[in-house]
Amino acid sequence: MARLHQHRKGIVLAGGRGTRLGPLTRAVNKHLLPIHDRPMIHFPLACLMMAGLREIAVISTPEETPRMRRLLGDGRRWGLRITHLVQPQPDGIARALILAEDFLDGAAPTLALGDNVFLGRKLGPFLRTVMRGSGPCAIVAETDDPSACGVLALDGSGKPVGMVEKPATPPSNLAVTGFYRLDPDAPDLARSLVPSPRGEVEITDLLEIYLQEQRLGVVRLPRGISWFDAGTPEGLFSATCAVRELAAQGISFHGCPEEIAWRNGWIPAAALARLGRALAPSTYGRRLVTLADAALDHRSCDQPSAIPLPGTPPAPRRSPAAFRHAANVPPL
Numbered sequence: 372m373a374r375l376h377q378h379r380k381g382i383v384l385a386g387g388r389g390t391r392l393g394p395l396t397r398a399v400n401k402h403l404l405p406i407h408d409r410p411m412i413h414f415p416l417a418c419l420m421m422a423g424l425r426e427i428a429v430i431s432t433p434e435e436t437p438r439m440r441r442l443l444g445d446g447r448r449w450g451l452r453i454t455h456l457v458q459p460q461p462d463g464i465a466r467a468l469i470l471a472e473d474f475l476d477g478a479a480p481t482l483a484l485g486d487n488v489f490l491g492r493k494l495g496p497f498l499r500t501v502m503r504g505s506g507p508c509a510i511v512a513e514t515d516d517p518s519a520c521g522v523l524a525l526d527g528s529g530k531p532v533g534m535v536e537k538p539a540t541p542p543s544n545l546a547v548t549g550f551y552r553l554d555p556d557a558p559d560l561a562r563s564l565v566p567s568p569r570g571e572v573e574i575t576d577l578l579e580i581y582l583q584e585q586r587l588g589v590v591r592l593p594r595g596i597s598w599f600d601a602g603t604p605e606g607l608f609s610a611t612c613a614v615r616e617l618a619a620q621g622i623s624f625h626g627c628p629e630e631i632a633w634r635n636g637w638i639p640a641a642a643l644a645r646l647g648r649a650l651a652p653s654t655y656g657r658r659l660v661t662l663a664d665a666a667l668d669h670r671s672c673d674q675p676s677a678i679p680l681p682g683t684p685p686a687p688r689r690s691p692a693a694f695r696h697a698a699n700v701p702p703l
Contacts, residue, residue: 484549
C-alpha cells in the first residue's frame with residue numbers, strides 16, 4: 372500500500388463505563404467483549420490499519436489498560452507501533468485528544484471509537500479515500516434510532532448546519548459515526564470546550580466548531596458498508612451475526628489485524644502463519660494458517676521477510692491475483 376499520510380496518527384478510544392451493556396460490563400471492559408470470534412476492539416483498530424495508519428494510541432481505563440496491553444501488546448507483530456494511554460475517568464471523547472497530545476506530537480489525529488463496527492467488502496478502499504482528503508471529516512450513516520447518537524442537522528437544501536448529541540427530537544436520521552479525521556489543532560480546540568450536562572467534553576461540540584468554521588467535511592457511508600453501534604445489546608448481537616455471516620462467505624478481514632497487516636505488506640506470509648499457529652486450535656488461528664499456506668504456495672508473490680517500521684513504504688506486490696485467490700476476497 373502506498374504511504375497515504377506522513378503526519379497522521381490513529382487513536383482508539385476504549386474507555387468508558389459501558390453502562391448500556393450492563394451487567395455484561397460489570398467485570399470486563401466492553402471493548403474486550405466478543406464479536407463472533409474476535410474482540411470488539413479489533414474492529415476499530417483494523418479500520419485504522421485499513422486506512423493506512425501504523426502509529427496508534429489505545430486509550431482505556433486504569434483497570435483495563437493492563438488487559439489491553441496483554442491483548443494488543445506494542446503492535447510489533449502486526450507491523451504497528453501501539454501506545455497505551457490511561458484515561459483516569461470517562462470525561463468525554465474530546466478530552467481523550469488532550470490526553471493523547473504528547474503521543475500526537477503535532478500530527479493530525481484520526482479517532483476511532485472502540486465500540487463502532489464497520490463491515491463491507493469495499494471498506495478498505497472507502498476508508499483510504501476518506502483519509503486522502505484534507506481537513507476534518509466525519510462519517511455519517513442513516514439510522515432508525517438517531518436519538519441514541521450524535522445527529523447531523525441539515526438546512527432546507529441539505530447542507531450540514533449543526534450537530535446535536537443524543538437529541539430527544541432528532542433533526543435528521545443521519546448519525547455521526549465513530550470515525551473522525553481531525554486536524555492537528557484538535558487537542559487545542561478540545562481544551563477550549565465546556566463539559567456538557569452529562570459531565571463530558573463531547574466530540575460533537577468539537578465537530579460543531581469545525582462545521583461553523585466551514586472546515587468540516589461530511590461523508591455519507593456508501594451503500595454496501597454497514598455500521599453498528601456495538602455498545603448496546605442489540606448492536607452487539609447484530610454485529611456478531613453480520614461478522615459470522617461474512618466469515619461464512621470467506622470474507623474474514625474485518626476485525627483481523629493479522630490479515631490486514633499481511634495484505635498491507637507490513638508482515639510476510641510466514642509471519643502470518645506463525646501468528647495463526649500461536650492461536651491454534653481456534654477457528655481464528657486456523658483461518659490465518661490456511662490463508663498463509665495458500666500464499667506460501669505462490670512464493671513468487673510472498674512478502675519481504677522483514678517487518679518494516681511505521682513510515683517505511685512496503686515493497687510492491689507482484690501478483691495480486693494470487694492474493695485474491697488465497698483469501699477469496701478482493702485485496703484491501
